Each structure stands twice: as structure tokens, then as C-alpha cells.
Amino acid sequence: MNFDFPEQQPVQLPANIPAGCLRVNREQWLQTAKALHDANTRLLALWAADDRDRDGCFRVYAMYLLPETILVVEHAIHDASNPMYPSIAALFPSALRMQRAVYDLLGIASDESDMRGWLRHNGWPETLFPLRKDVDGSAHYSIAPASYPFVTVEGDGVHEIAVGPVHAGIIEPGHFRFSVVGEKVLRLEERLGYTHKGVAKLFEAFSQQDGHRLAARVSGDSAVAFSWAYCASLEAITETPVPLRAVYLRALALEHERLTNHLGDLGALGNDAGFALGLTQFSRLKEDLLRTNTVAFGARYLMHYIVPGGVSVDLPGRARGLLLKQYQELERGVVKLRSIYDEHAGIQDRFREAGRLTNELAERLGAIGLVGRASGIACDLRVDHPWQPYDKLRPKLITQAYGDVAARVQVRFDEVLETLRLCRALLDDLSSGPIQVQVPIAEPDRMGAGVIEGWRGPVIVVLETGRDGAIRRCHAHDSSWQNWPLLEYAILGNIVPDFPLINKSFNLSYSGQDG
Amino acid sequence: MFDVLSRIVRTGILTEPSASPSIEALQKDIWGILGRALTIRQVDAGSCNACELEIQALNNPYYNLEGMGIKFVASPRHADMLLVTGPVSVNMEEALKRTYDAVPDPKLVVAVGDCGACGGVFGTSYASRGAVANVIPVNHTITGCPPGPAAILKGIFEAVRSTFSGVHR
Known part of the structure; x- marks a missing residue:
């Protein structure tokens, strides 16, 4: 697909999938967004950087997903005393919260009217503005409590229910403000940012060779996806070819992460529908897999596994047989449990029609990842923008059209079975050879991107190098940024007691969003 | 229904005998301190979610925490112990303090994970207060990134034990 780009063609951007970068001025920033919006592209991420020490500018970036490539649009803001840029939220609604975050961290304002603090x-x-280069990120400040102006709903019998940030379960913190009549939800407004740990600023204190450790902890349930995305960006900048065995092992780890989380979700979804057997059975299968991880990868959760240039631990010889046996047992268990879920009237009564996100709404709001696929958005980077080894593996695209809880459950079931196929294929094709190569220190002021389809959706890391192996700027993005706002729509017209079920069917990341 | 029953029968009881100390001794300790079962309120004060996943795993059939008379409760007012993961983000500081205040005395606080114990990779910054002990009093810490369910279980045991011996000293 060709776009009528202003004046110039994009320059190539180092990344694990084909990518370009287009430098635009203020008018072109909006023009490009319009052209891309009209061509049905998706917004992948929006972030900014402070380059005043280099050339007196702030820069704002938007990353879009095109049919063949990803495109980063870069806009330099020369007025450093009052940095502003045009909002693209009218075209890409998911940009709104990202723009609010850009202001919180860098003081670069969009022309949007909602200026409430997000992070x-x-x-x-x-x-x-902590992410500015002249601000010391290690300083401490005392909290000045202030109320947050939620949008209120008025009318006879309307009342509010405030939930969080501390939730009544073993889950991450966030605040949900429901406006309800009786049990029916008229409006939900989310307030996130509670787990903001200053990851972006902290990256600048890490070396290039060490940044993967922080990346793995942006969202612990997606440690493989984030650390792979980080390493992919560094390897693209330094043009380091990763040994084939390491590439396959990385994919095996990523697919295990997908399996682990899907199994956990399928159990929790059964439990939230009042079917405790589902939780017991799936949590058992998940535990079996995590214990196998210890043998195959050296830990239950793979914070340490993906390192620049390869992986940190080789697959032991005895792991292959153990894994194949594990896959067989998993498949048998999941197929059986699926038929129990499918044929259980009580479960289906809760799953069907609950929390429906129509395809039309999902398209308009820019749904992505698993949540998008359950609403008929045919997008999986492993399928449509494959990187090594997915170009050879050719995963099957899994979608559902209806967009309710039942659809999100079915996508998970289908993905578990497809992932088991991929895991077997990866083991079959696993070649011998080294598992890691040395990654040289990158030259300063180079930018590169790593884009990985994690179990929730695309995980993106954009790395800019500094001098002597330092990190100048690193932006880590989770697809939860795009999908959190959709939950506010999916809950409308449902009853409050169905919220935990609907929320679980999305299972979005708080930490990954808050950064 | 037949499928469900057959699944239950075929799976059998998977709960593993816990490592040291013995369940009976632990239950006796818990009874000695609290006079009843141990109830835990978990608080994520800014974690990356990995510790939460491992704490959740304590309820799976292998560890079967509830079978030992320990259960997670939804309100701090029902809790004997706060199980807190960190690092404590600045944005969660107030909520954590309020949750701590809402737990009736005597109370135990256990900080879980490297971040909860010492700040982990995040340390302290404009956005992070680091270790849980920087914000509320902590009785016991469990290190690991993330600590596995067995380590968390052991840490809960040790917290109860050390408090118990403290009472008698």
C-alpha cells in the first residue's frame, strides 16, 4: 500500500520486522495521521523524548501498523519553552491516554482538552516533568493529595460505586468508577497509573547490555515478550544475527508464556462464572507447565531467559521428551475441559452476550491483540508481520466475530491448541549450535524497534542509544494501552456482578500500562 | 455432569505434603497466636504482577493453602496478615498505608519478592518508595523474583513462627 506521504519517503528503521521512520512538521503530523487513519491502519504506540541537550527540540513519535510494515512518524517540536503538538485522538481514540502520559512525563502538551493527570x-x-533530561529521577517528593474529577452521571436513582485501587483479590491495583441504576452499569470510568514505577526514566540508568532485565519486569506476566522486544531492538541497531537455536528457544519460551497465561485465564473465567472445577483443573495444568519450565528454561517465570544475542540457558537434552509428554497431557486435558465448558448451560449462560465489544466499535476504537481478535479484528503480528522464526512456523490466525466473553474464551481455547502445535514444531526443527553471541556496544544516537506479539497483543520496545553503551531513551509499550478504554464500552448495559467476569475476559495489564 | 464427576475422580487429590515445618505444627502455631485460622489480605503496592501470579498459585490443588487453614480474604478488616508485593509505587503509598491501618491489631506484614524486600530493579525514585518497609512496618520478607509458591509458603510459616516465639520471649 502506498501513501501520499508529505514530501519524502520513510527512511529505514532498524527493527525485527520491516519498519520505516518518517520525519514530519506540525501540519504533516496531523496530515499523516489522517492519511493513515483513512487507510485503516492501527496506532501501535505514541511516546515522546527530550532532545533539548542535542538540538534544542522535544520529539513526539507515533507508531502505526501498516499492512506490510510498521511506520514511526517523528515530529520535532522546536518551541522548547512551550512544547505543543496536535492531538491525533479524534482519529485514533486510544492516543488520548498516551498523550496524557506524555504530558505527565515530559510536559509536552497536545491540544486536547482533557488534561487530567494519568500517570x-x-x-x-x-x-x-520527570522524563526531562535535566530532572533528577532519583529525587523524592511528598504526596499532595488532590481529588480526581471523574465524569459524573446524574438522574433519578443514579449512584456511583468506587472500586479500588486495592482490589478484593490477588490482582493488580487500579480504580474503577461505576455509575449505575440498580445493578445496570450506565458508565464506567477507569483510573490507572497506580503502579507507575518510572520505568522509562529508570531505563536511562541501565546499560544497553543490561536493559533487558528491566524490560522483563515491565509486566511480569509478559516477561518473555518484553525482554525479547528489548533485545530485538538492540540486535537490530547493532545488526547482530542471533543464532538459529536461540531464535527457536525464544519462540518456545514466548509460546510457553502464552500457554501459561491462557490456562490461568481459562480457569479464572470458569471461576468467575461460578464454576470452581474450572479453576481447580486449569490451575493444575498451569502448575504442571510452570514446573516443566523449571526443567526446560531454568525457572517458572522467565525473567532471566532472553538476553542480548540469544538466551541464557540451553534446553537440556532430557527436556525434549518431557516437553512432548507435557504437551500431550495438556492437549488432552484442555480438549476435555473445553467440552465441559461448551456443554455447561450455566457457564454458557454467563459467558454469552456478556461484555460484548462489537466489531464496528472494536475497529473504530483501535482494538488490538487477543481482545481485538475476539471481535473479528484479524491481526496477529506472528501471522501478518512475522519475524524469525514465525516466518517459517506460519501460525494460524484465530478470530471470533461476536466479541462477547464467550468469544474471548473461544479464542483462548483455540490459541492454546494452536500454540501446542507451534511448540511441537519448534522442538522438531530445533537445530544444534550456540545459544548466544556477543552483542557489540551500539553507536550513540541510533534508534531501533522490537515488536513482539505477546499473549495479550503487540509488545513494543523502542530503544535509542546513548554514548559508551548507555541507553538514551527506551519506550516500552503494552497493548493494554489500546484495550483498557474498550472495557469501558464492553461493560455498558451489563450488570455490576458481571464486571469481574468481563474484566477477566480482557485480562489487561496494569503494570504494563502504568510503566 | 458425568464428565465433571469423572474429571474429579480421575484427577484425584494432588495436594502435596508440605515441606518443613509440618502442617500440624504450623496449625498449632497459628492457633496459639490467633486462636483461629490465619487470614491474609494481599496488596499489590506496585508490583509487575509476577509475584501475584505466584501467590495465586498457592490456591492451586498442589499447594492447597486453604486446606491448611490459611485463606485469602477480600477485606483488610478480616485479615491477620498483609502480604504485600512491591516496590511501593508513590501512587500506591497512600492506599497501602490506609490498608495497613484498616487491619486490626495484632497484625503481621510480610513483604513478598525482591522488590517488596529491598526495592528490586526499581529501587527508589520519583515514582517508587522501594521496599515495603520504607512505608509500613514489616515483620518478614520473602526474596525471589518472583519467589515460587513453596518459598512464599515457607515465608508465611516463618513469619507466623517468629511472631509466635516473640510472644513467649
Whole structure:
């Protein structure tokens, strides 16, 4: 697909999949967004950087998913005393919260009217923008409590229910404000940012060779996806070819991460529908897999596994047989449990029609990843923008059209079975050879991207190198940014007691979003 | 229904005998301190979610925490112990303090994971207060990134034990 780009063609951007970068001025920033919106592309991420020490500018970036490539649009803002750029949220609604985050961290404002803090909850001064280069990120500030103006709904019998940030379960913190009549939800407004740990600023204190350790902890349930995305960006910048055995092992680890999380979700979804057997059975299967991880990869959760240039632990010889046996048992168990779920009237009564996100809405709001696929959005980077080894593996695209909880459950079931096929194929094709190569220190001021389809959806890391092996800027993005706002729509017209079920069917990341 | 029953029968009881100390001794300790079962309120004060996944695993049939008379409760007012993961983000500081205040005395606080114990990779910054002990009093810490369910279980045991011996000293 060709776009009528302003004046120039994109320059190549180092990345694990074909990528380009287009430098635009203020008018072109919006023009490009319009052209891309009209061509049905998706917004993958939006972030900004402080380059005043280099050339006196701030820069704002938007990454779009085109049919063949990804495109990063870069806009340099020359007025450093009052940095502004045009909002693209009218075209890509998911940009709204990302733009609010850009303001909180860098003080670069869009022309959007909603200026409420998203990541900043008055924990640091309003006039302090922590990601600016001249701000010391290690300083401490006392909290100045202030109320957050939620949008209120008025009318006879309307009342609010405030939930969180501390939730009544073993889950991450966030705040949900429901406006309800009786049990029916009229409006839901999310407030996130509670787990903001200053990851972007912290990256700048890590070396290039060490940044993967922080990346793995952006969202612990997606450690493989984030650390792979980080390493892919560094390897693309330094043009380091990763040994084939390491590539396959990385994919095996990523697919195990997908399996682990899908199994956990399928159990929790059964439980939230009042079917405790589902939780017991799936949590058992998940535990079996995590224990196998210890043998195959050296740990239950793979924080340590993916390192620059390859992987940290080789697959032991005895692991192959164990894994194949594990896959067989998993497949048998999941097929059986699926038929129990499918034929259980009580479960289906809760799953069907609950939390429906129509295809039309999903398209308009830019749904992505698993949630998108359950609403008929045919997008899986492993399928449509494959990187090594997915170009050889050719995973099957799994979608559902209806967009309710039942559809999201079916996508998970189908993906578990497809992933088991991929795991077997990866083991079959696993070649011998080294598992890691040395990655040289990258030259300063180079930018590269790593884009990985994690179990929730695309995980993106954009790395900019500094001098002597330092990180100048690193932006890590989870697809939860795009999908959190959709939950506010999916719950409309449902009853409050169905919220845990609907929320679980999305199972979005708080930590990955908050950064 | 037949499928469900057959699944239950075929799976059998998977719960593993816990490592040291013995369940009976632990239950006796818990009874000695609290006079009843141990109830835990888990608080994610800014974690990356990996510790949460491992704490959730304590309820799977292998570890069967509830079978030992330990259960997770939804309100801090029903809790004897706060199981807190970190690092404590600045944005969660107030919520954590309020949750701590809402737990009736005597109370135990256990910090889980490297981040909860010492700040982990995140340390302290404009956005992070680091270790849980920087924000509320902590009785016991469990290190690991993330610590596995067995380590968390052991840490809960040790927290109860050390408090118990403290009472008698």
C-alpha cells in the first residue's frame, strides 16, 4: 500500500520486522495521521523524548501498523519553552491516554482538552516533568493529595460505586468508577497509573547490555515478550544475527508464556462464572507447565531467559521428551475441559452476550491483540508481520466475530491448541549450535524497534542509544494501552456482578500500562 | 455432569505434603497466636504482577493453602496478615498505608519478592518508595523474583513462627 506521504519517503528503521521512520512538521503530523487513519491502519504506540541537550527540540513519535510494515512518524517540536503538538485522538481514540502520559512525563502538551493527570497522581510536583533530561529521577517528593474529577452521571436513582485501587483479590491495583441504576452499569470510568514505577526514566540508568532485565519486569506476566522486544531492538541497531537455536528457544519460551497465561485465564473465567472445577483443573495444568519450565528454561517465570544475542540457558537434552509428554497431557486435558465448558448451560449462560465489544466499535476504537481478535479484528503480528522464526512456523490466525466473553474464551481455547502445535514444531526443527553471541556496544544516537506479539497483543520496545553503551531513551509499550478504554464500552448495559467476569475476559495489564 | 464427576475422580487429590515445618505444627502455631485460622489480605503496592501470579498459585490443588487453614480474604478488616508485593509505587503509598491501618491489631506484614524486600530493579525514585518497609512496618520478607509458591509458603510459616516465639520471649 502506498501513501501520499508529505514530501519524502520513510527512511529505514532498524527493527525485527520491516519498519520505516518518517520525519514530519506540525501540519504533516496531523496530515499523516489522517492519511493513515483513512487507510485503516492501527496506532501501535505514541511516546515522546527530550532532545533539548542535542538540538534544542522535544520529539513526539507515533507508531502505526501498516499492512506490510510498521511506520514511526517523528515530529520535532522546536518551541522548547512551550512544547505543543496536535492531538491525533479524534482519529485514533486510544492516543488520548498516551498523550496524557506524555504530558505527565515530559510536559509536552497536545491540544486536547482533557488534561487530567494519568500517570501523575500528585506524587510529584505539577511543574516537574520527570522524563526531562535535566530532572533528577532519583529525587523524592511528598504526596499532595488532590481529588480526581471523574465524569459524573446524574438522574433519578443514579449512584456511583468506587472500586479500588486495592482490589478484593490477588490482582493488580487500579480504580474503577461505576455509575449505575440498580445493578445496570450506565458508565464506567477507569483510573490507572497506580503502579507507575518510572520505568522509562529508570531505563536511562541501565546499560544497553543490561536493559533487558528491566524490560522483563515491565509486566511480569509478559516477561518473555518484553525482554525479547528489548533485545530485538538492540540486535537490530547493532545488526547482530542471533543464532538459529536461540531464535527457536525464544519462540518456545514466548509460546510457553502464552500457554501459561491462557490456562490461568481459562480457569479464572470458569471461576468467575461460578464454576470452581474450572479453576481447580486449569490451575493444575498451569502448575504442571510452570514446573516443566523449571526443567526446560531454568525457572517458572522467565525473567532471566532472553538476553542480548540469544538466551541464557540451553534446553537440556532430557527436556525434549518431557516437553512432548507435557504437551500431550495438556492437549488432552484442555480438549476435555473445553467440552465441559461448551456443554455447561450455566457457564454458557454467563459467558454469552456478556461484555460484548462489537466489531464496528472494536475497529473504530483501535482494538488490538487477543481482545481485538475476539471481535473479528484479524491481526496477529506472528501471522501478518512475522519475524524469525514465525516466518517459517506460519501460525494460524484465530478470530471470533461476536466479541462477547464467550468469544474471548473461544479464542483462548483455540490459541492454546494452536500454540501446542507451534511448540511441537519448534522442538522438531530445533537445530544444534550456540545459544548466544556477543552483542557489540551500539553507536550513540541510533534508534531501533522490537515488536513482539505477546499473549495479550503487540509488545513494543523502542530503544535509542546513548554514548559508551548507555541507553538514551527506551519506550516500552503494552497493548493494554489500546484495550483498557474498550472495557469501558464492553461493560455498558451489563450488570455490576458481571464486571469481574468481563474484566477477566480482557485480562489487561496494569503494570504494563502504568510503566 | 458425568464428565465433571469423572474429571474429579480421575484427577484425584494432588495436594502435596508440605515441606518443613509440618502442617500440624504450623496449625498449632497459628492457633496459639490467633486462636483461629490465619487470614491474609494481599496488596499489590506496585508490583509487575509476577509475584501475584505466584501467590495465586498457592490456591492451586498442589499447594492447597486453604486446606491448611490459611485463606485469602477480600477485606483488610478480616485479615491477620498483609502480604504485600512491591516496590511501593508513590501512587500506591497512600492506599497501602490506609490498608495497613484498616487491619486490626495484632497484625503481621510480610513483604513478598525482591522488590517488596529491598526495592528490586526499581529501587527508589520519583515514582517508587522501594521496599515495603520504607512505608509500613514489616515483620518478614520473602526474596525471589518472583519467589515460587513453596518459598512464599515457607515465608508465611516463618513469619507466623517468629511472631509466635516473640510472644513467649
